[in-house]
Amino acid sequence: MMKTQFDSLRNALHDQGLDGFIQPRNDEFLGEYVPESASRLAWLTGFTGSAGLAIVLADRAAVFSDGRYTLQLAEQTDPATWERRHIVETPPVEWLKSAAPGARIGYDPWLMTANAVATYADAGFTMVPVDNPIDKLWADRPAPPASPALAHPPEFAGESAESKRSRIAEAIARDGADAVMLTDPHAVAWLFNLRGADLPHTPIVLCFALLRRDGSAIIFIDPARVPPATRAHLGAGVEIVPRAAMERSLATLRGKRVLLDPATAPIRFSQLLGDAGAITVSGGDPCVLPRAIKNPTEQEGARAAHRRDGVALCRFLAWFAEASPAGGQTERSAAAQLFAFRSTAPEFHGESFPAISGAGEHGAIIHYSVTAASDRPIRHDEVYLIDSGGQYPDGTTDVTRTLWTGPGEPPPTLRDRFTRVLAGHIALARARFPQGTSGPQLDALARAPLWDAGLDFDHGTGHGVGSYLSVHEGPASFHRLAKPIPLAPGMILSDEPGYYEPGGYGIRLENLLLVVPSPVGAAKPFLEFEPLTLAPFDRRLIDPTLLGPAARAWLDAYHARVLTMIGPHLDGATCTWLEAACAPLQEVN
Structure with missing residues (x-):
């Protein structure tokens, strides 16, 4: 990123009455790997490691990562712009408490969990959800991936998707929930026996899903990405809904208890479910342990x-x-x-x-x-x-x-x-x-x-x-x-x-x-x-x-x-x- 773009970012924050902005490494799926179209941290800082976070203030900026990337962080980021910090030895919230106590900090609600936002709020910061300002500055941003969703055959999966849906639905019911919002594409891939090529090295399609306690489900993905053979594989109990229509689909959950993991789901889902009148139930992703x-x-x-x-x-x-x-x-x-x-x-x-x-x-x-x-x-x-x-x-x-x-x-x-x-x-x-x-x-x-x-x-x-x-x-x-x-x-x-x-x-x-x-x-x-x-x-x-x-x-x-x-x-x-x-x-x- 050029200095003029960095100045434009700071000007955008100032215009919104913000003292700073947090940019994590992840995209809205909060996974380790992101497509080129979502590599905002790399665009902002030059750092291409798989774990990290940047904080931009009016007069200071820091980029954080763990011990795997200490040397890479030093090589890829400009010391004149960025303070380089070990994310464990100097947690971002502690650095921010020292640099700008009580500040108004903007964040993209698709890129941070409820737990992460609460960490900053509990430390005295006013956390303000905003549209990501980087998206307006990134002129040559690549197009998002759009690989087809393909069936993962039973000779490799070892269990049908219908069977998996049934047993996870039973777990949802035992927890007293009516549905679970699956925000991790790996959970979607495992549960529905789907694979794809949205990421270079991980065979998944980037999408969300909703599983109800009766075993029926919705996958939020562009229908054009689901070939006829995959639709047949999914069966009549699975509906395909475009991502753009997700908010309308969630509106049908009014009064329903929806399981959502506050540690792994973007906080935006808490906001969407709240707007829909659903009752959010905090709990872990029920697919994590069975998948492991x-x-x-x-x-x-x-x-x-x-x-x-x-x-x-x-x-x-x-x-x-x-x-x-x-x-x-x-x-x-x-x-x-x-x-x-x-x-x-x-x-x-x-x-x-x-x-x-x-x-x-x-x-x-x-x-x-x-x-x-x-x-x-x-x-x-x-x-x-x-x-x-x-x-x-x-x-x-x-x-x-x-x-x-x-x-x-x-x-x-x-x-x-x-x-x-x-x-x-x-x-x-x-x-x-x-x-x-x-x-x-x-x-x-x-x-x-x-x-x-x-x-x-x-x-x-x-x-x-x-x-x-x-x-x-x-x-x-x-x-x-x-x-x-x-x-x-x-x-x-x-x-x-x-x-x-x-x-x-x-x-x-x-x-x-x-x-x-x-x-x-x-x-x-x-x-x-x-x-x-x-x-x-x-x-x-x-x-x-x-x-x-x-x-x-x-x-x-x-x-x-x-x-x-x-x-x-x-x-x-x-x-x-x-x-x-x-x-x-x-x-x-």
Whole structure:
């Protein structure tokens, strides 16, 4: 954004009697990823990370993000315009209390939840809903996406949409509500077994829906985006209503109790339902937990997707082991090579997120996004981090490996850091725990080997993953600040501890884990994890003396499983490489 546009924004705020304006990263669907047409934060600040928020005042402006994006925030935003803040260490409301106590702050009611607005109001600010002023200034704004809504077949979904509607409707009725407003497109996709291409890496259509307690429903989407085959898939109990007519449809809810999640729904829905005379009932999205607990078909689909993905990963790792010492590769060329290996599978439907391909110092940027301008050679004797994933109709993958380029030996300190990250990864992967245990209770397992050396990492240890949906899915996660959602069989979460040396290198090791019943446990049921990801860890970076017997046994068993499941699908030379990469660690006294 040019300075003249920034001045125009401030003038617009002044004309409306506002002292400031809050612009979150998200769009009206409040998801992690947004289409180009809704990338207002990037237009305003230059920051393209997937989490953030900006506050513009008459004489100050700040942009906030979390620890994943500290370095990226510094690189992409102008320090003459923006104060760069860590969103946890300096919460936006605290910064605003210091910068403009008691101010009148404008906000877009489609982009903030009732809970978020209340946080600022409770801190003494007068919160004023306004039409987003950025929309009038953004002259070359792209058109919104309009991909068709397509049926997700039962051989992948494992349950019909009618069955899902019936059981969620029963949950609504038990809560004493007449209907639920579904504002998360992932919930709509799961409930109605729909997929689309409105976002580059997440196969959803951006829309809202209303589900009634009798199982009937309305999907608010342009009818032209719903082909005849999809209409037949949805059945007679589902009405298609254009988004422009949503307010008229909600007017039929007068006197009805409508469930709405104040933590995830735009506050605009509270206003619309209030105007319609409906009774808003605060409660969580009833699709979140059922979506996270994959049914047996989805579990088998995840295993199949990871076997397919593992073949591509192992082909890439074998290629990299030969190509990196020879030189000539860059961050972009390596990521393109992995994409090419994945693309050989007919079932591959694209990446689950833009690959994080970082060599050397770029690996320390936790969510680094390589561009033509930032692309750099992968040099000899340095660390290369590749975090990537694939979308398949039967599952979503996400995997990170940290590799030594060679041909020399890695320095002892680097091997120490890598092995501590690996030890933490293994400690979480081999955990057994009683039913009812939550992710925050297990997070420290992955950090303890780093903590022993006075080290840590500034991101969560793991997140939930969807079934041919978003690579980041709630409600469970491994994070010390997360809500204590009990882990349940069928959940899929990532296990990705790391260590980052700013200006030097980054280490992250990630597998996806499926929560399964454990054979142990007498007094109460126990759970454990089944690793889904199938790719070896770089042995050149492992110091076996830092791994205890149990950790070494786990690693040897894991590598043996990788070889057994992936080896038969590889050509002779690649299989020979995999045999060496998966060989047992040397015995350590």
